Amino acid sequence: MAVALILVLIVVGSVAFHLLSPWWWTPIASNWAYIDSTIVITFWITGAVFVAVVLFMAYCVYRFRHQPGRQAHYEPESKRLELWLTLVTGIGVAAMLTPGLFVWRQFITVPQDATDVEILGQQWQWSFRLPGPDGKLGASDIRLVGPDNALGISREDPNSQDDIVIEGGELRLPVGRPIKALLRSADVIHDFYIPEMRAKMDLVPGQISYIWFTPTRTGTFEILCAELCGVGHPQMRGTVIVQEQKDYQAWLQAQASRTFARLTPTAQ
């Protein structure tokens, strides 16, 4: 009796916690509301299964508890029942998987008009590079990294001349424009993660990985590293500020002139 009651209380408690607790995802700030929808679908299906299984268990524990004179029912299997359960499970699984795969295709298909932004991780800070007026990022190689070239940018590549480099500062992005983040690492594996954007991807040394997203509201958001990268891992934070297009352009102009001023002496 007590056992059955506690099982019921676990179900009630879990559902109540889910509905009433203050801990829930942060308000979304990107186009990936679809991901939130797939999570909600999954919560509904899995929640229903959890409640059904544990309540059924509680019922059995109460109804079929040992009493003098009780004998268990002898029934080795029931093909029909098992077949039905398999079928229903299959449908439930498909109902979660199908939307998931559709959204995943969107997630990995970058729109043509996306702006490239390079994000470089190193122990333990974030650096960024934006293409200048030519809209192209210059080539880079980790072997070129030096005291005056923290990102290893190839100076020979003409495309790199107007690139805007932000070392360990704030990244600014325009609202409503798709962004393709090109992720590079100088040393170990890091992970570019902004909870509000729902997007996340590892930065792997030796290769360039990518994600894309469109910021949908202005504001200041925190960049976290989500892959263990050594003792400084929790301190590896950055900031991204999403601005209106016109504020962003003004900032970009200011950066471009600063970069030009800084690059000119070393180019000689």
Next chain:
Amino acid sequence: MVDVPLGHVGPVPGADIEDVELYHPHSWITKYVFAQDAKVIAIQYSLTALSVGLIALVLSWLMRLQLGFPGVFSFIDANAYYQFITMHGMMMVVYVLTALFLGGFGNYLIPLMVGARDMVFPYVNMLSFWVYLLAVLILIASFFAPGGPTGAGWTLYPPQAILSGTPGGQEWGIVLMLASLMVFIIGFTMGGLNYVVTVLQARARGMTLMRMPLTVWGIFTASFMALLAFPALFVGCVMMMFDRIFGTSFFLPAIVEMGQPLERSGGSPLLFQHLFWFFGHPEVYIVALPAFGIVSDLISTHARRNIFGYRMMVWALLAIGALSFVVWAHHMYVSGMNPYFGFFFATTTLIIAIPTAIKVYNWILTLWRGNIHLTVPMLFALAFIVTFVNGGLTGLFLGNVVVDVPLSDTMFVVAHFHMVMGVAPILVIFGAIYHWYPKVTGRMLNDTLGKLHFWVTFLGAYAIFFPMHYLGLMGVPRRYYEMGEMSFVPPSAHTLNAFITIVALVVGATQLTFVFNLFWSLRHGKVAGSNPWRATTLEWQTPETPPSHGNWGKAPPIVYRWAYDYSVPGAAEDFLPQNQPSAQAVSGEAHG
């Protein structure tokens, strides 16, 4: 082997089976230290693994103290914290769960349950334990090595695992960890050969595969998987050792370490991840399948009902075992691998949910219309179902590639895998110990202490890990030494963290009642008799309790029926032991 025709065949006298050649111990040393009896080896394995488990438990307290009350305990700095999480994870997954289920329960139960006198290669079996112990000692030694143990996380991802930004990366820590794992794998291979070949070759007369208890099926399948999966970890370890010691570039591309360029080029960090998870995912099932098997037998015995859908349970075990080799990259959805792999691995991962769900259904259908005795082992089995269903369902979030994107590398993952492969299998281990302790020692464990232990452990563990999912949903990453200030985290989350820590301390402390019970009942427990649970399987039918060397006295048992003849209509008792000839009243229904 020839096909097994259905129907009744007369009993065969038992005396025509020869006594197999056995190593008979002559002294205390050969009986208890360099023992070749699988039962003694099982106890050696279990006690070693439980001791490692206690160390890992203490490590989890330390890391919880830091998370719940950041900065209060000055001796836990970031270095120490990462060393604690790494050692806690690796110890629990490999040195506790794998060793306990296969080395401990496998060694004790396989020969007894299939009616063998011992494992087929007793000498190799003995070596297996000693090599395992060596691996444990190497692992523990890293605590005392200069620089301490490695703090690379239990996944040991290069490059960080072998660089100076990680504790033990350029010191002894990572080298000892890799060495210990390699030694462990060699030791396990010796044991694994025994478990597999004993099941295949040494079964008692009449013990067809489909008459084996699900415990044996679970351990057998898991052993086979482990034999094939551990080489992947071995290869990863060897290659990382080359990278760390000789300076090769298997996993290290051209990188900059603390401002200095490193003399490496072209290596692929993702290659290690593929190797690691090619082992790592089967490993989850290597731990889960024995638990599935054992819990099936616990439920069946204590509900006095045959396991519902035995055939389906066996097929599901085999299907899960095979499928688990083609899902590994679901740990790597956001690793930067070719994103198109996501479609394949999400599909295979969610397909594996189907056989797993069937097993859950059959457990609860065994309870349905049963005659449920709420003994301590049964309580643990019920708790296993709750935690396993909970953790399994959150696995559907993480396996579904796009749902995984916001959740991976957050506390949601930590909560998920602790629920499904931490709490759930450990509840089974406890249940199994309460269940088989009477066979091992001849005495029952104390019931009151057992119930106290059960309720605190079950409800406490649930209270620790259920709320933790929501921290991850909020976006708190895992492996953070301190959450610090995060703009999106409300202050109440810190309260939740402190709450989790306090519960964890209470649950941890309660394990001492279990340890106490183990020793106290050895002397003072109720005398059990040979079959206190009135179970059908062979291990309860030994002539002596605890079983002596050779298990079966003069003649090994002959098996006349499957393992689940409970509450057969018309039978005198509500159970028919597997070695009982059909002479006693069995109704026509049972004959089909």
Next chain:
Amino acid sequence: MGSSLIFLAALLAIGIWWLSRQGLMSKPWLEQGVVAEAPFPRDFTSSAARMGLGVFLAVVGSLFALLISAYAIRMQVSDWRDVPLPKVLWLNTGMLILSSAALQSAWNAARKAEEDALMVGLFAAGVAALAFLSGQLLAWRQLTADGYFLTSNAANAFFYMLTGIHGLHLLGGLVALSRTIALAWRGAQPERVRLSVGLCATYWHFLLIVWFILLSVLTAWVGIALDICRQLLT
């Protein structure tokens, strides 16, 4: 991970074939009494030992399949420079074939109880295997003398690692072989000797096959074959 998956698929096929003969579809609750089954193995130890070796070979096979997988993944990176294989490897290959053949003849002799031929075969196998191992060491020395150091390229590292791990397995086999020789020398029971020689021979043949596979991976032409496969797939 292609080669590992192919290897596992092959094992899976064997497993399914074997399980299909084990009555996995039968309803065990309908069977009472001792069902007719395979006769209890007449010679329990030898069939267990043979099966034990079989399972062990599956483990070793898995190890090499994974190493080859790692090789195939790593060689796609542009910094890869193939190692020119030292000529002595072909001589070594001949030695290993010889060793395997000698053990096979020893096994045949053991079955026919020809003791002299048995001893000759065993010793010849041991000597040829030692020659193979020394030849491998020679190959290593030639490569380092030519400047192909372990760390200078991943291809070199793979060459040393693959040949090293293969050599260690053969070294382990030599321990077993020397025990077999001791067994035969002492004049132990013929069945025991036959079993021991048979196990050694099986292991030797297996390592020979592994060596052929490794050799074909290390020579360039398997790279070409892999390229063709990749083009077919993409």
